[in-house]
Amino acid sequence: MMDFTPHIVAFCCENSAYRAVDIAGAKQEGYPSNIQLCRLPCSGKLEINHILRAFEEGADGVFVFACHPDSCKFLKGNVRASKRIEHTASLLEKIGLEKERLRFFHLSELEWAAFLEAVRQGNESIKSLGPSPIKVR
Amino acid sequence: MDSQVKIGIFFCACGHIMNDYFDMKVLVDYAGRISGVSSVDENRFLCTRSGLDWLKTKISQSGCNRVVIVGCSPYLYEQTFMKVLEEVGLNRYFLAIANIREGCAWVCQEKENLMTRAKQILSSAVKRAGFAKPVEKVQKEINQSALVIGAGLTGIQMALELQQLGIRPILIEKKPQVSRKNPPFFIPTTQKINEREMFSSKIRELRDSEVELLTSTELKKVAGTVGSFQVILDTLGKEREVVVGSIIVSTGSESKVGGRFADLPNSRRIVSLSELKDMFDFERRTLERMLITADKRTKYACFVLGECEAYTKTNTIMALNEAIKLKEKFKAEVMILAKDISVSGIELEALYRQARERGVLFYRYAEESLPEISLEKGVITVSLTDPALHTDQAEKSRPVTIQSDLLILEDEIYPHEGTDLLRDALQVNLNEWGFFQEKNIHLKPNLSNKKGIFFAGSCQGERDIYETLNDVRSVAMGVYSYLSGKSLVLEKKVEINTDKCALCLTCLRSCPHKAIKVGDVGAGQKWGAQVIVEACQGCGICVGECPAKAIEMINYSDNQIFSELSFEG
Amino acid sequence: MIVAEQKEISEIINMVGDHNNILVVGCDTCVTVCLAGGAKEAAILSSALRLAYRVKGKEITVEATTIERQCEIEFVDALEPILKRKDLVISMGCGIGVQTIAERFPQLLVVPALNTKFLGLPEKQGVWVERCQACGQCVLDKTGGICPISRCSKSLLNGPCGGSQNGKCEISKDTDCGWHLIYERLKTLGRLESLEEIMPVKNWSTSRDGGPRKVIREDMCL
Numbered sequence: 001m002m003d004f005t006p007h008i009v010a011f012c013c014e015n016s017a018y019r020a021v022d023i024a025g026a027k028q029e030g031y032p033s034n035i036q037l038c039r040l041p042c043s044g045k046l047e048i049n050h051i052l053r054a055f056e057e058g059a060d061g062v063f064v065f066a067c068h069p070d071s072c073k074f075l076k077g078n079v080r081a082s083k084r085i086e087h088t089a090s091l092l093e094k095i096g097l098e099k100e101r102l103r104f105f106h107l108s109e110l111e112w113a114a115f116l117e118a119v120r121q122g123n124e125s126i127k128s129l130g131p132s133p134i135k136v137r
Numbered sequence: 138m139d140s141q142v143k144i145g146i147f148f149c150a151c152g153h154i155m156n157d158y159f160d161m162k163v164l165v166d167y168a169g170r171i172s173g174v175s176s177v178d179e180n181r182f183l184c185t186r187s188g189l190d191w192l193k194t195k196i197s198q199s200g201c202n203r204v205v206i207v208g209c210s211p212y213l214y215e216q217t218f219m220k221v222l223e224e225v226g227l228n229r230y231f232l233a234i235a236n237i238r239e240g241c242a243w244v245c246q247e248k249e250n251l252m253t254r255a256k257q258i259l260s261s262a263v264k265r266a267g268f269a270k271p272v273e274k275v276q277k278e279i280n281q282s283a284l285v286i287g288a289g290l291t292g293i294q295m296a297l298e299l300q301q302l303g304i305r306p307i308l309i310e311k312k313p314q315v316s317r318k319n320p321p322f323f324i325p326t327t328q329k330i331n332e333r334e335m336f337s338s339k340i341r342e343l344r345d346s347e348v349e350l351l352t353s354t355e356l357k358k359v360a361g362t363v364g365s366f367q368v369i370l371d372t373l374g375k376e377r378e379v380v381v382g383s384i385i386v387s388t389g390s391e392s393k394v395g396g397r398f399a400d401l402p403n404s405r406r407i408v409s410l411s412e413l414k415d416m417f418d419f420e421r422r423t424l425e426r427m428l429i430t431a432d433k434r435t436k437y438a439c440f441v442l443g444e445c446e447a448y449t450k451t452n453t454i455m456a457l458n459e460a461i462k463l464k465e466k467f468k469a470e471v472m473i474l475a476k477d478i479s480v481s482g483i484e485l486e487a488l489y490r491q492a493r494e495r496g497v498l499f500y501r502y503a504e505e506s507l508p509e510i511s512l513e514k515g516v517i518t519v520s521l522t523d524p525a526l527h528t529d530q531a532e533k534s535r536p537v538t539i540q541s542d543l544l545i546l547e548d549e550i551y552p553h554e555g556t557d558l559l560r561d562a563l564q565v566n567l568n569e570w571g572f573f574q575e576k577n578i579h580l581k582p583n584l585s586n587k588k589g590i591f592f593a594g595s596c597q598g599e600r601d602i603y604e605t606l607n608d609v610r611s612v613a614m615g616v617y618s619y620l621s622g623k624s625l626v627l628e629k630k631v632e633i634n635t636d637k638c639a640l641c642l643t644c645l646r647s648c649p650h651k652a653i654k655v656g657d658v659g660a661g662q663k664w665g666a667q668v669i670v671e672a673c674q675g676c677g678i679c680v681g682e683c684p685a686k687a688i689e690m691i692n693y694s695d696n697q698i699f700s701e702l703s704f705e706g
Numbered sequence: 707m708i709v710a711e712q713k714e715i716s717e718i719i720n721m722v723g724d725h726n727n728i729l730v731v732g733c734d735t736c737v738t739v740c741l742a743g744g745a746k747e748a749a750i751l752s753s754a755l756r757l758a759y760r761v762k763g764k765e766i767t768v769e770a771t772t773i774e775r776q777c778e779i780e781f782v783d784a785l786e787p788i789l790k791r792k793d794l795v796i797s798m799g800c801g802i803g804v805q806t807i808a809e810r811f812p813q814l815l816v817v818p819a820l821n822t823k824f825l826g827l828p829e830k831q832g833v834w835v836e837r838c839q840a841c842g843q844c845v846l847d848k849t850g851g852i853c854p855i856s857r858c859s860k861s862l863l864n865g866p867c868g869g870s871q872n873g874k875c876e877i878s879k880d881t882d883c884g885w886h887l888i889y890e891r892l893k894t895l896g897r898l899e900s901l902e903e904i905m906p907v908k909n910w911s912t913s914r915d916g917g918p919r920k921v922i923r924e925d926m927c928l
Contacts, residue, residue, distance in 0.1 A: 009701075031244055084681070
């Protein structure tokens with residue numbers, strides 16, 4: 001597979017991951033700059049068509065960052081998100097997109113290092129999948 | 138995007154930081170060419186007083202009606218900039234922040250990507266601002282009073298503290314009177330405070346205060362929201378309505394012997410920890426008959442701990458307290474059987490040491506070999522295997538058999554009867570053990586999922602006295618912070634389009650804050666789901682669930698989310 | 707309410723075939739409530755179809771819209787302006803919706819995105835159960851408000867068969883025996899004696915066996 005820079009959209013809950021990303025930024029450790037952030041009030045707000053839309057816009061991968069199980073500020077938004085993502089992943093597979101292009105992570109607001117780890121490793125895994133077949137027209 | 142929209146972009150150089158990373162001229166030039174942008178300005182330090190004044194003047198001069206700030210993380214100054222927008226007469230949500238410092242400058246290790254990412258962030262923010270719609274504000278008048286449910290130690294202390302803060306408390310109690318025999322609370326005896334005395338003095342304090350106390354009274358129904366809850370109270374079948382600004386649940390808990398021993402045959406010589414405690418205060422004679430006899434034979438009292446599902450601190454405190462008392466008052470041989478004695482609590486370790494010094498014997502048993510209890514012809518026999526008691530390494534531990542004159546079993550703590558009914562009336566949540574569920578165990582440990590409804594004391598689960606009093610203080614401050622002003626400003630972030638609503642009830646079922654009601658939207662209009670602004674926390678879960686796309690979160694509309702998904706260049 | 711379920715996306719893609727200008731029509735009534743074909747599902751389906759074809763290297767146009775009730779000609783009329791140049795309509799309504807659109811626009815190919823399952827209710831969020839088979843001859847008065855036609859696997863009328871065990875039906879341990887429920891209900895009502903009345907052989911002609919059905923209310927006809 002040729003080396004390419006994937007487009008990745010990361011949906012982040014503003015109560016956890018979005019803050020972790022912020023801290024990661026302030027630490028100036030650097031993370032793949034091809035990761036585009038989308039802020040959400042809670043991962044439970046994320047809809048299936050937002051994820052599909054990201055792929056339509058040309059994303060090679062979509063990451064969703066939610067709070068840890070049992071620590072959603074709104075009790076169960078993260079649980080709903082994880083179920084919705086499971087459903088979306090199976091839909092992606094059926095329409096010919098690798099389900100590995102959609103990844104779900106749990107993160108708390110102080111886990112900036114875990115965020116770095118997740119995006120670095122996630123970035124590599126999307127790279128190894130190659131460009132999204134959507135982009136090849 | 139609306140053609141009336143004029144977006145003003147304001148760059149903050151953050152001193153020199155941005156110039157170190159970006160070619161600002163190129164960025165400013167790029168910004169000016171994005172459609173909908175009416176003005177682009179630069180400042181060295183937007184977050185300073187002079188910077189903010191400059192921003193205010195510039196917004197007014199340029200006549201822009203949406204603002205994009207290009208600078209640092211929204212967590213730092215988003216609120217400050219929102220205030221500026223309000224001051225110049227714009228809605229505070231007409232703001233978007235392009236975070237090119239934490240989100241770009243300090244992220245990109247490959248310098249060649251810096252400008253691309255910055256442009257990307259900038260254009261997303263401009264689109265986001267372009268789609269911004271106003272979030273309405275709702276003002277509510279505040280009633281400076283609070284309803285306290287349950288007149289135990291927690292409830293009484295709660296009412297007294299609120300009174301001091303100038304909030305009029307109404308204290309209700311299900312029982313006909315505030316009873317000295319209310320469920321016990323727990324102070325290690327090392328503290329030299331008699332808990333019954335302490336409770337009595339609180340009751341006296343309550344009588345002397347102006348707190349309105351309603352006994353034989355239960356809560357029937359609650360409507361309204363923080364600042365003005367309309368509550369229907371039922372006193373012996375007579376209903377009356379009161380209006381309060383806040384509600385505090387302090388219904389406490391109940392305890393009874395649980396676990397394996399719940400079914401032991403009835404015997405006067407088998408009691409629970411709380412029964413023993415009551416016997417000391419109210420039935421001393423019975424105890425004396427059991428533990429002091431003419432023949433001067435040593436009498437045995439045996440505590441069995443660790444049978445409850447979860448280790449409970451209050452059981453440990455009670456067992457140690459009562460063991461010391463039995464030892465002192467009756468010179469009995471006292472044994473405590475436990476899997477483990479955990480002493481994590483104020484003064485608990487000292488209490489444990491005191492018990493040891495007084496000669497209380499501690500036996501340990503393992504999870505695999507739980508102690509057995511048998512009761513034959515009035516003789517209680519407890520047998521256990523203590524792993525520490527064996528003669529040599531190879532041999533298995535010898536079983537220990539104790540014939541006990543008094544057997545004391547652990548209490549298991551349960552939510553008060555009627556907790557379910559109260560939950561339904563208040564529309565709050567219970568946790569998996571049936572106690573009241575706090576909003577966030579770390580951040581909001583006493584707040585319910587509904588604004589203005591608080592929990593204090595052991596209605597949330599086990600509490601010792603220190604924890605209870607801490608609850609009371611923090612709830613009092615919480616109530617004060619809601620009710621100290623004249624009016625409350627709420628934001629209407631979620632809107633339901635009743636025309637699209639299919640009345641499927643999905644939002645009603647999925648809202649974690651019970652902030653949706655379904656009914657008549659207004660005279661002559663059709664039925665639909667509605668958001669209860671006062672209860673809504675703005676999580677957007679209902680928006681994610683709605684199958685008709687009838688619900689919109691105004692500051693996170695689909696268009697705004699989509700504007701962050703497209704890739705430039 | 708009519709309960710429906712979305713077809714597998716692969717089946718829908720097969721129906722789309724070579725068409726390339728498609729309208730997905732959701733319905734705002736029953737299928738929105740049963741979360742199968744409302745505005746959100748219509749948006750997801752159209753996005754998924756566009757993606758599926760782009761994976762194959764083909765660009766197709768898929769638009770989504772939703773109408774109040776696909777089973778009313780007047781509401782279906784509203785589709786007319788947006789149907790221009792469309793070569794396929796995917797209806798996310800129940801079977802009635804698909805047919806109403808097809809009837810109204812006979813020159814257009816209309817295909818279903820849902821399988822219409824039954825008449826029922828949500829037992830809880832996300833779980834729907836059958837309660838009525840529209841047999842045209844209601845006996846709920848005799849059976850304590852529990853329908854033997856839809857809740858007994860064999861639609862028996864005079865008590866359970868030998869497959870009823872511990873309150874469950876022999877077809878699955880998750881299926882209640884309808885007649886067990888009826889018995890328990892009548893016991894609670896103190897009306898067990900009504901079971902002694904033998905129900906005559908059912909006239910199934912009011913159900914599907916009598917051919918396509920029609921209801922006419924003369925006084926309502928304009």
